[in-house]
Amino acid sequence: MNARIEKLTKSFKINEFQKALIDWFKEEQRDLPWRESKDPYKVWVSEIMLQQTRVDTVIPYFNRFMEKYPTIADLANADEQDLLKVWEGLGYYSRVRNLQTAVKEVHEKYGGIVPDTKEEFGSLKGVGPYTTGAVLSIAYGKPIPAVDGNVMRVMSRIFNIDDDIAKVKTRKLFEALVEEVISHEDPSSFNQGLMELGALVCTPKNPSCLLCPVLEFCTAYHEGTQNDLPVKKKAKKGKTLQYIAVVLEDEDGKIIVRQRSSEGLLASLWEFPNSEVLSSWKNMVEDYEKQLVEELGVEVDVVEPLGVVDHIFSHLTWKIHAFRGEFRGEFVGSDNLKAVPIEEVEDYPFPVPYQKVWKEFKEKRGIGS
DNA sequence: CATGCGTGGTC
DNA sequence: TGACCAAGCAT
Numbered sequence: 324m325n326a327r328i329e330k331l332t333k334s335f336k337i338n339e340f341q342k343a344l345i346d347w348f349k350e351e352q353r354d355l356p357w358r359e360s361k362d363p364y365k366v367w368v369s370e371i372m373l374q375q376t377r378v379d380t381v382i383p384y385f386n387r388f389m390e391k392y393p394t395i396a397d398l399a400n401a402d403e404q405d406l407l408k409v410w411e412g413l414g415y416y417s418r419v420r421n422l423q424t425a426v427k428e429v430h431e432k433y434g435g436i437v438p439d440t441k442e443e444f445g446s447l448k449g450v451g452p453y454t455t456g457a458v459l460s461i462a463y464g465k466p467i468p469a470v471d472g473n474v475m476r477v478m479s480r481i482f483n484i485d486d487d488i489a490k491v492k493t494r495k496l497f498e499a500l501v502e503e504v505i506s507h508e509d510p511s512s513f514n515q516g517l518m519e520l521g522a523l524v525c526t527p528k529n530p531s532c533l534l535c536p537v538l539e540f541c542t543a544y545h546e547g548t549q550n551d552l553p554v555k556k557k558a559k560k561g562k563t564l565q566y567i568a569v570v571l572e573d574e575d576g577k578i579i580v581r582q583r584s585s586e587g588l589l590a591s592l593w594e595f596p597n598s599e600v601l602s603s604w605k606n607m608v609e610d611y612e613k614q615l616v617e618e619l620g621v622e623v624d625v626v627e628p629l630g631v632v633d634h635i636f637s638h639l640t641w642k643i644h645a646f647r648g649e650f651r652g653e654f655v656g657s658d659n660l661k662a663v664p665i666e667e668v669e670d671y672p673f674p675v676p677y678q679k680v681w682k683e684f685k686e687k688r689g690i691g692s
Numbered sequence: 693c694a695t696g697c698g699t700g701g702t703c
Numbered sequence: 704t705g706a707c708c709a710a711g712c713a714t
Contacts, residue, residue, distance in 0.1 A: 373710035380700065380709085414698025417713080451712045471710045491693065494711095518710055527708065528703075557706085558695095588697070635705095636698060675699065 325499070331482050332503050340540045341506040341513060347536035348516030351523065353378075356385055363437035363462035364395050364426075370457045371422050371449060375415065378522070384413050395437075398423060399430035407591060407672035416590060421449030439463045452498065457514065466510040468501035470494055473521025474514075479553035480525060483542035488553045561639035567611045568597035568677070569625055569648040570684040577662035579619070579650065580671055588636075593671040595680060597643065607644065619660075621652035629683040634676035645680045647687055665690075 352358070355378065357369030368388060372381045388409055392398040398406075401423060410419040425447035429437055437458070438444045445455035456469030468474075475488045478497050486493040506513040524531045532544050543549040571579040578595075585591050596615060604610045608625050615623045629645040654662050663671075673681065 370710065375697090375709055375711060376699075377701070377709050412699075414700090415711085417697070418711090421712080449712065453711055457710065469710080472708080473710065489694095515710090522710080555707095560706085590697095634698090636696095638696060638698095
């Protein structure tokens with residue numbers, strides 16, 4: 324333990340803090356579907372879904388996921404496109420692919436039993452320091468810190484720490500700090516208590532300090548600095564990219580869909596034919612029409628605009644100029660580019676921006692959902 | 693260590 | 704409307 328941790332915890336009443344936090348958690352915790360069992364697999368899935376994602380958003384996804392993949396074996400044997408479809412709209416799609424990779428490893432290497440050591444579980448794909456601590460403490464009662472954004476916020480206020488929480492080094496500081504104060508009798512309630520407190524009471528803005536069960540331990544409250552913590556360097560906002568996209572239909576009611584690259588943004592999801600609009604283009608619609616004829620080998624008519632779809636990612640913005648179009652001629656597709664019956668389009672996993680485009684198309688065509 | 697990776701809610 | 708942010712991880 325380094326000198327800084329020692330100084331911070333020197334006169335800290337650890338046992339009383341643990342008791343106040345755990346008692347509060349047991350009384351006030353929310354009823355959530357993943358709290359109905361301590362099945363390590365279910366706890367694990369919930370933690371992956373909850374990464375950077377709100378509880379209210381996750382609940383229906385979790386329930387559907389468990390209905391479809393109730394066990395390790397079910398997930399290990401799942402089809403990747405089906406998996407992406409279940410994850411559709413949840414974002415950060417690499418999470419589900421990494422999860423399946425890891426679950427396959429547990430299925431094959433550990434006989435379907437989720438390993439209970441930091442070394443083994445923590446080395447699985449998609450499992451970082453936070454998820455390791457969360458799953459092993461909740462499912463197996465191991466006293467391992469689970470430091471997420473909530474915990475950094477709560478602890479930064481309790482100990483009045485103004486280090487930039489965007490830095491890896493700061494997260495490690497908080498892990499060392501939690502290591503010192505975590506309950507060994509009930510690590511699960513302790514870790515979840517810190518997170519629940521951050522979600523319900525010690526909120527980013529307007530924290531409900533007067534309702535806080537650990538108010539007496541909070542240095543920031545006593546110093547009046549709770550509204551200035553935690554300190555986090557602002558992210559610079561990303562650039563905007565312009566795209567033209569066309570929903571192409573033929574006389575037989577088939578729609579052309581295309582699968583994205585298996586790497587990078589929205590990997591392996593589906594979209595409608597589109598291209599970045601370059602400043603060198605003279606006429607967006609005509610230029611892209613020509614490009615489409617080349618790429619698809621069919622006659623193409625861009626018929627009418629469907630509107631402009633704006634989509635803000637965390638690191639960039641898309642402005643999609645969407646159109647409805649028609650194609651004629653024999654279309655020769657491939658695994659990643661095909662014409663599918665209009666009623667099957669929604670069987671494919673689409674990211675939200677292209678769901679918006681599809682919605683515009685359906686409204687224009689007068690197709691009910 | 694910095695950046696890429698989604699989406700929706702809130703103020 | 705825009706900035707911030709929510710149970711992070713891989714590279």
